[in-house]
Structure formats: structure tokens, C-alpha cells
């Protein structure tokens with residue numbers, strides 16, 4: 001059996017969790033939460049990092065912090081997870097879906113401007129497979145129209161763009177540490193704040209709308225309810241697990257990229273034979289080996305491959321159903337988005353995890369060769 005994903009354990013998780021048990025402090029904002037935040041701030045070059053219970057929570061907190069509200073519109077790709085759009089809808093705002101580029105499956109920057117109206121408040125690029133959008137074009141549009149860039153970087157830890165951490169682009173970015181991600185803690189996430197103007201209020205929103213953090217630092221003599229908020233904190237046990245992973249992030253990402261490169265090399269003959277298409281390299285982007293996807297010639301071939309590989313014990317899976325076509329998404333959009341619709345139906349993700357052996361990659365490639373019509 002070769003599963004689609006196998007969450008990796010570094011072997012240090014237990015020691016870090018044992019330290020929490022010895023310390024006897026389990027609630028949020030403890031020693032390990034602070035260590036994780038410091039790691040993220042330094043490596044991803046953001047002004048502040050806040051550990052939260054999931055990538056979904058990071059997106060939701062980001063929308064509160066950005067003051068997204070009723071009447072506002074937020075532009076995002078349709079080819080993404082429901083969480084990106086839910087975070088907008090939960091604020092009473094409207095998600096505006098834009099088509100993706102066929103090379104990256106990321107928002108097509110050439111289609112953004114025509115989607116901007118006087119109601120548009122933010123652009124929400126999604127870094128599919130840890131690959132960058134054209135952030136220079138997105139940045140220029142945001143500047144010209146006075147919009148915020150709120151990035152869904154759920155898959156993008158360790159990716160770079162033009163020599164800078166990809167997560168450091170935009171005003172804020174949301175990371176996921178779900179067990180399917182490169183670095184994980186079962187369920188988890190982080191809100192990365194690049195624009196320091198958002199730091200002070202973030203502390204309050206995270207602490208159920210209170211100024212408790214100021215109280216703990218001795219800056220106020222009591223704390224009270226001062227703003228909107230929720231419980232966006234994570235337990236020290238989760239943070240300890242995550243820290244063990246972060247310490248090994250470089251090695252985990254190195255190995256995933258090695259696997260990605262191996263697929264890329266071994267699938268070249270099938271691409272030359274016109275049977276599939278591999279992802280295209282993106283100028284200026286160093287990706288993190290999060291997903292290896294291939295594009296088949298038609299939806300029937302993709303569906304056949306999922307079944308044929310499963311028969312051989314290999315877990316290969318499709319990805320997002322474009323949101324504008326989903327029952328909830330169609331309430332917000334009546335437009336057709338041809339690339340999202342066509343490509344989502346033909347895209348297949350191959351197994352990719354730290355412990356995937358070279359012989360297993362060879363077996364997957366051989367199985368693709370024999371199963372492809």
C-alpha cells in the first residue's frame with residue numbers, strides 16, 4: 001500500500017510534550033507557543049506570528065483583523081478550499097471568484113482588475129501547492145486600488161518568491177499545520193502579520209476581545225472586553241508537537257522537494273508522449289514540495305486513473321471542486337470560470353510524503369504508464 005499522505009513524525013514530539021507535562025502549564029501563549037512564534041517570525045520574516053487552532057482559524061482571524069464586513073467584497077480564486085471563502089462569508093462580506101492560471105492553478109492576475117468594484121476591500125491570493133502567484137502584479141493592483149492583500153498561504157511554509165519567504169508578501173498570511181501539510185501538529189495554523197499596524201489589535205482578537213495580554217505584561221491594572229474576539233489560542237501540548245516539527249522543517253522540505261524533482265524527472269517521457277502534463281516551473285519561485293500534481297487529457301482519464309491506481313494500492317486523489325460551482329459558492333457567482341472548471345476535473349495529486357521511498361516512486365510511475373490509455 002502506498003497512501004496518498006503519511007503524516008511525518010520527527011521523533012522529538014514526545015520529548016517536547018514531556019517538557020510541557022513537567023512544566024505543568026498547558027494553556028495558550030506558553031513557552032512552546034512563544035518558541036513557535038519566534039521561529040516563524042524569524043524564518044518567515046513577519047512582524048508577528050500567532051499560533052491558532054487551524055488554517056481556517058487563521059483565515060477567520062485575518063478577516064476580523066482586516067475589518068472585512070457587510071457590503072465588502074474580497075477577491076479570491078475559485079480553485080481553493082472552502083475555508084478561504086467561508087472566512088469572508090462569516091464576516092457578512094461577499095467572495096468574488098476569479099479564474100486561475102493554467103500553469104499554476106493560482107489566481108490569474110490578468111483577470112483581477114475587471115473583478116474590482118468600489119466595494120472591493122481585499123485580494124486573497126492562494127498559493128496552491130506552495131507555489132507563488134505573480135506577487136508583483138498582485139501587489140501593484142492592490143496599491144493602485146488601495147486594497148489589502150490577505151494571503152491564503154496554508155500550503156506555503158518554506159516557499160520563496162524573488163529571494164524572500166513567500167509568506168512575507170502581503171499584509172497578512174494564513175498558514176496551516178493540518179496533518180496533510182509539510183509541517184504539522186495534527187490540526188493547527190498560524191496567522192502571520194507582515195504589516196505591524198495590525199499587531200496590537202491581533203493580540204486582543206486572539207484573547208477573546210480582551211486586553212489580557214497587556215494585563216499579563218503589567219501595562220494595565222485589569223483586563224476587560226475591548227473589541228471583537230474569539231479563542232484563537234492553542235494548547236501548549238499542540239505547540240510542543242509543532243515545535244518539534246519546526247526544528248526539522250528544513251530537512252522535511254528538502255526531502256519533499258527531492259521527491260517532487262524525482263516525479264518531475266521520471267514523468268517526462270509520459271509528458272513527451274502527450275499523455276499528461278507536469279506542473280510548470282514558475283520564474284522566481286522556490287517551492288516547498290507540497291503537492292505533485294499532474295494534468296490528464298480529460299476528466300474520464302483522471303477518474304479512471306484514480307480507480308486503476310487504487311486497485312494497485314496507490315492513493316492518488318483529485319483536489320478542490322471549484323467553489324463557484326459548489327452548492328454554497330453558486331449563491332455568490334453565476335459566472336463560468338473555464339480554466340478552474342476544466343483543470344479541476346483533470347488534475348490528479350500523486351502520493352508525496354517524507355517517507356516515500358524512491359522504489360515506491362518508481363512503482364507509481366510504472367503504474368501510471370500501464371494504466372494510462
Ligand SMILES: Cc1ncc(COP(=O)(O)O)c(C=O)c1O
Nearest residue numbers: 054055056081083154176177178
Ligand atoms: C488553500 C487552503 N486554505 C485553507 C485550508 C484550511 O486549513 P486547515 O485544514 O488547517 O483549517 C486548507 C487546507 O487544506 C487549504 O488547502
